[in-house]
Amino acid sequence: MNNDHEPSRRTFGNEDALPRIPLPALEDSCGKLLDWCTPLLTEEQLAETRAAVEAFQRPGGPGRKLQAALEEYDASEGVHSWLDTFWPYRYLGRRDRIALNANFFFLFRDAPGLPPGASQAERAAGLIAAALDYKLRLDDESIPPVAQRGRPLSMVQNKFLFSTTRIPGETQDTVRVPYSDAWPGPSRERHIVVFHRGAMFRMDVLGPDGRPHTLDELTTALTAITKTAVRPDAPVGHLTTMARAEWARARRTLLGDPANAASLDQVETALFCVCLEDLTPRDTLHACDQLLHGDSGNRWFDKALSLIVFADGTSGINVEHCGLDGTTVLSFVDAMLGESAEAHSTRSAAAPQGEPAVAPIEFILDDGLRGIVREADEAFAAYGAATATTTVSFDDFGGDRAKQLKISPDAFVQMAYQLAHKRAKGCTGATYESIATRHFRHGRTEAMRVVTPEAVRFATVMDDPAADEAARREAFRAAADAHVRRAKECQSGLVPEQHLWELQLIQKRRGEELGVTKPLTLFETPGWLVMRDDYLSTSSAPSTNIEYFGFGSTSEHCIGVAYVLLPDRFNVYLSTPRRVADQMHTFADRLREAVAELQALLETEAAAAPS
Structure with missing residues (x-):
């Protein structure tokens, strides 16, 4: 913070001055684990758990060695938190599908200032304009830091809102993201991906000088997409519903064709996705369900942000969770919907520059890949149907x-x-x-x-x-x-929970190096398993x-x-x-x-x- 101890008004200006997350003592976490699990256990289950906890934390025991390694890591240069390696494993390490299982949604209220009877394209254009206004202010670090009871909060997650895409891996996923060593600073991409009927389009929403297109220009381009889109026989978006290792293998096959590699690059670098739906939700529950899983051919579930607009203008967002929590996305949504689309467009200096460039994003699929897409479609449709809400x-x-x-x-x-x-x-x-x-x-x-x-x-x-x-x-x-x-x-x-979980993960990563190779019975006890x-x-x-x-x-x-x-x-x-x-x-x-x-x-x- 500044010399006078006033919080910085720059978006990321307070991060280094925020307090570090404390690393709990091993004894404290072990004691609290017993406290937390006790109401859920029988006397026999509690006794078994207590014995394992004592063995784990005994002098010279495995917990002590793992805790020492975590303390050393926490004190290392460049480490922001002892959880720095925990978060990637927690989110990127999961091997099941993220669609429906991990992504979350918000159903928006009606847009301020939108006239009754506004078209789907007008609603979508307004959301795009609002998102671009936020993005440009974020690039300039002029988004005020969120504060709670006068204290600034971490804003680092905001760096993952735009042009961020989860990439499937065989054993653990990765993320393609700006503000990284591979991609320094904010994204300078000018395009989004628009989905309609499973067809994908690159749409330039910022002009060559970085100024947004006007609302009318955005509306015109979106209207044209809705009139021309023809559903492909195998919409590639379905692949993002697969279990992660299966999707990684399918993606590797896709990348074998240079044209597909170029198409994937356009999707993965896009600022965000806009999914235009043919259907009008029957009711609120139907809208919620469609936002959660919907037409998976009309989604890219790996994209950090997907704005979804239905035929009647009802709208919401589907969010990939690995870098973004609900509070961060809520701040973004509050900024988007807190003012009219016209106000966002004006503040972002949107200027007439002709209809935005729009081009289809196409993939070349052989029979094998078409079969994989169809299987993914059928499997996810069945998975969605097996979910009650x-x-x-x-x-x-x-x-x-x-x-x-x-x-x-x-x-x-x-x-x-x-x-x-x-x-x-x-x-x-x-x-x-x-x-x-x-x-x-x-x-x-x-x-x-x-x-x-x-x-x-x-x-x-x-x-x-x-x-x-x-x-x-x-x-x-x-x-x-x-x-x-x-x-x-x-x-x-x-x-206790995330602390002890990270100790378990340290053993998986470094157990042989640290001399902790025997199974940790604590993590097989009723206390640990039943509580979670x-x-x-x-x-x-x-x-x-x-x-x-x-x-x-x-x-x-x-x-x-x-x-x-x-x-x-x-x-x-x-x-x-x-x-x-x-x-x-x-x-x-x-x-x-x-x-x-x-x-x-x-x-x-x-x-x-x-x-």
């Missing part, structure tokens, strides 16, 4: 109401999830919540485990016929307070500019719970494997009941309080 909307509850009832809004909804799950499935299940840690240098998220002893007691007391209203209320408030305490722990960075076997995977995206947020579930019995908790309303998108769809719908019903019941419980307390 629903939405739950509350127009009579939001963050303001929770605060009026003197309770943390997030704690309220998380306890509602716990109560609804216990009533729907008859058990308490491991629950993940993503906690942002961008107040640290290069900070991203921390893994919070929601099930505390207080949460278990709360869910039990709520359905205990012998418990009166006061007892239920006391249990609810105790659980909410415990939730807030744990969330603050996660915000501090001094929590999600029954609920939850994350929030608070923004007035989105209607819904969503992602896929993380296991065969998991319900993905993506929620938009605003001052005056609360919207939830749920997803789960279709074979357990009945349980998800029961959970949704119980959630509606729980929110009403918990409000009523606190309202009687408020009514009884002296004025």
Whole structure:
């Protein structure tokens, strides 16, 4: 920061002055692991876990050697955080498909200033203009750093918004990205990729001097694409739905033809994708589902940002997760939708320069590649069909109401999830919540485990016929307070899961070098496995500019719970494997009941309080 300690107003000006993420002590993480897993285990499972934890952290034991290696790494020159190698493995190391499994979406609210009856092309042009305005300001570092309670947050993820593409690998993926050694500074590319009916087009949205085209020019070019696009017999976008090693092999085959290599280069360097859909969503849930997985031939799921616009102008975004978390994308979306397209176009100095250059992006496929594309299409369509989703909307509850009832809004909804799950499935299940840690240098998220002893007691007391209203209320408030305490722990960075996971990964990478070659029994214990076997995977995206947020579930019995908790309303998108769809719908019903019941419980307390 500056000499007077005032935060810099340059986008990336505060990064080096942000505090480093603390590296937890081994003993602390081992102790907290036991605390966190205890509510989910039997006595026998806990005893087995405790023995493995003691062996792991004993003097001279494997945990000590791995911790010493991590401490040495954390102190190394050029390392921003002890998590620097964890994040690439966590996201780029996964070998299943990222489409539906890892990418997430936002459904946008209506655009400000867009006239009723505006065309699909006009809506898309407005979004392009807004994104270009943001990109040009980002290049100049004139996007104000996001602050939280007066403290600047890490903005480094913003470098991955434009021209960033995940590249499939046999054992681990890589990323093609600006602001890197291979591609210094911001992207100077001038084009986007537009999809329509599975056909792909390169469209220059910035002129030779870097100034954006006008809204009218963008609209004209997009309209022409919608009128001329013919669906190819094998849309290559389907390949991005494959498991990563399979996609890597298909990509290597594609690259065997120089024409395909040039086409891939255009896609991978493009600023972002715009996907124009033929269909008009039947309803909000249909729009959400299409944003999550939709027509995979009309997507490039490896692209960091894909703006999706339906035939009626309904729109949203699909995001590749490896370099971008929800909070960063929300800031981008808030900037896009916070002003009219005309305001963005004017500020970016858009100038008339003729219709944007548009050219088809074509791939040469032999019969083998066509077969791979068709198989990918069929497999992903079946995978999407095997996913059940629903939405739950509350127009009579939001963050303001929770605060009026003197309770943390997030704690309220998380306890509602716990109560609804216990009533729907008859058990308490491991629950993940993503906690942002961008107040640290290069900070991203921390893994919070929601099930505390207080949460278990709360869910039990709520359905205990012998418990009166006061007892239920006391249990609810105790659980909410415990939730807030744990969330603050996660915000501090001094929590166990990612720390211990990174120690496990160090052994995989360097075990022989460090003399830690025997299997680590800690990571085979019920405590580690049960705590991380999600029954609920939850994350929030608070923004007035989105209607819904969503992602896929993380296991065969998991319900993905993506929620938009605003001052005056609360919207939830749920997803789960279709074979357990009945349980998800029961959970949704119980959630509606729980929110009403918990409000009523606190309202009687408020009514009884002296004025």
